[in-house]
Amino acid sequence: MATATAKGASSLAKMAQEKVLAALSSSITTQARSATFACGGSIHIKGEGSNGSDTAHTDAVQVRFGEHDRGVTATFPRNAVDSSAVDSSPLQKLLAACVPASFGRGGDEVMDEDYRKAGKLDPSDFATTFCPYRASIIDVVSQLLLPNVKSEKDQRGVRAELYKLNVYSAPSGRFKPHVDTPRSDAQFGSLVVCLPVAHKGGQLVVRNAGKQLIFDWSKAEDSAFETNDDGSKRLKTDAVSSPAAVKWAAFYSDCEHEVLEVTSGHRVTLTYNLYVTRGNGHLAGQPTVLDPIQLPIYETLKRLIDTPSCFPGGRVLGIWLTHSYAHTNLQCNFLPSSLKGAEMAVYVTVMALGLHCYIKPVIRADHSNCDYDDDDEKEPDYAADTFSQWEQSDYAQVHDMTRRDMMGQWTSKVVVDSKVTWLNEHSSKFAEPAFTYPTYGNDPQANTEYSAAALFIRIPPSHERVTDLKRAPTDMYDGVEAVHEKKDGEEEADEKKDE
Numbered sequence: 001m002a003t004a005t006a007k008g009a010s011s012l013a014k015m016a017q018e019k020v021l022a023a024l025s026s027s028i029t030t031q032a033r034s035a036t037f038a039c040g041g042s043i044h045i046k047g048e049g050s051n052g053s054d055t056a057h058t059d060a061v062q063v064r065f066g067e068h069d070r071g072v073t074a075t076f077p078r079n080a081v082d083s084s085a086v087d088s089s090p091l092q093k094l095l096a097a098c099v100p101a102s103f104g105r106g107g108d109e110v111m112d113e114d115y116r117k118a119g120k121l122d123p124s125d126f127a128t129t130f131c132p133y134r135a136s137i138i139d140v141v142s143q144l145l146l147p148n149v150k151s152e153k154d155q156r157g158v159r160a161e162l163y164k165l166n167v168y169s170a171p172s173g174r175f176k177p178h179v180d181t182p183r184s185d186a187q188f189g190s191l192v193v194c195l196p197v198a199h200k201g202g203q204l205v206v207r208n209a210g211k212q213l214i215f216d217w218s219k220a221e222d223s224a225f226e227t228n229d230d231g232s233k234r235l236k237t238d239a240v241s242s243p244a245a246v247k248w249a250a251f252y253s254d255c256e257h258e259v260l261e262v263t264s265g266h267r268v269t270l271t272y273n274l275y276v277t278r279g280n281g282h283l284a285g286q287p288t289v290l291d292p293i294q295l296p297i298y299e300t301l302k303r304l305i306d307t308p309s310c311f312p313g314g315r316v317l318g319i320w321l322t323h324s325y326a327h328t329n330l331q332c333n334f335l336p337s338s339l340k341g342a343e344m345a346v347y348v349t350v351m352a353l354g355l356h357c358y359i360k361p362v363i364r365a366d367h368s369n370c371d372y373d374d375d376d377e378k379e380p381d382y383a384a385d386t387f388s389q390w391e392q393s394d395y396a397q398v399h400d401m402t403r404r405d406m407m408g409q410w411t412s413k414v415v416v417d418s419k420v421t422w423l424n425e426h427s428s429k430f431a432e433p434a435f436t437y438p439t440y441g442n443d444p445q446a447n448t449e450y451s452a453a454a455l456f457i458r459i460p461p462s463h464e465r466v467t468d469l470k471r472a473p474t475d476m477y478d479g480v481e482a483v484h485e486k487k488d489g490e491e492e493a494d495e496k497k498d499e
Ligand SMILES: O=C(O)CCC(=O)C(=O)O
Pocket: 166, 175, 180, 192, 204, 257, 258, 259, 269, 271
């Protein structure tokens, strides 16, 4: 009998384990998004009983508000000075400064205390020292929530915009179930930061696809403090195990959520809208605080454009990119938005001047083993119009095939040497495998071609620079005359030879 019970128990345990494994596996594979629809944590306040370097810390949070010349600073957790005269404490003043918070219903802003009872301050009416970036919350959100946000491939950063300060006070402070109104297409979530102010209740409940997460922040400030005889506060001796902390939660915009009733104290929060952006190092093409006119390269390029005798027949300026851009990995290739340093400076300057530029993978001819006579036709470089993933290709070079025929299989065009001036030296350091192909001959082999990313700037012919700089060219060679270098280094226009 006893054995049968033990067996039953162990098979129950096994079933439970399999269920957990199945749930985990489906979370990771099919339902990644609903598995991590929200996340949260806490950040201890520096010096408030927290110890150890493995916990995140922030300074006490200050909130400044109030009319001109009558500003008030409230500090959280409240310090001894704050709490001595309760009625006139900065927290009380903050509560008094808040106005009732509305909410959106059917496109209207509605006040209904039964649905939402809270106070609010707009960001124009207060300032805070709390910074979710400095507190590393945005790093966590980027890593956990962002991977499942559908967006353009090069939109990969998070921008948090302060939206409101809210106070939910007992009795009956609450916000019934709702879904936040996204402020723009780029908004993917909301962040709530709860300041260390004593309260009970007020749990944030976030729901998604039949699951719910409860963020209970009610053990805030007062658990870490006790009151002295004179009304001031001191840290409790057991505060090390429960230091004052800022608590936070972030969740996707389409998750239903609610704030349960606050049964004592005040629940003070900062809320932020979370937007997906191009992220760090993804500058190109988005409005930025950068003014290209202030870049050193601007004047140089501008002078070239403004001088008709500079490349009168137009020119293509080529720049080999000299950082690692993983350009043959389409998953990581965020060009041009991930351009770095001088290369980004050139790109934004070119854009600001209304010129056109092109970033392409180029397969450089290997001239190392060739000894060309002046009359020999040099093996050309090839450029593709678009980037492609490195592949083990089906392209084949059979015994009598020219390199040109072979390269024609890679969607490539010859780099027209007579129209391009390279501004820097090619370095194989930044070349990446473009494709590998079999070669058939006496001795079948596999060969790999390497491409390097290059930026081409089209300098239009001088007549077009005055009249028609904004005309969209058909390609980078559009209207550019060919120039063949003479032996003595002089250049001359020679359209017939190349066209
Ligand atoms: O305070 C919270 O936890 C959530 C508040 C909320 O849902 C909102 O402001 O829309």
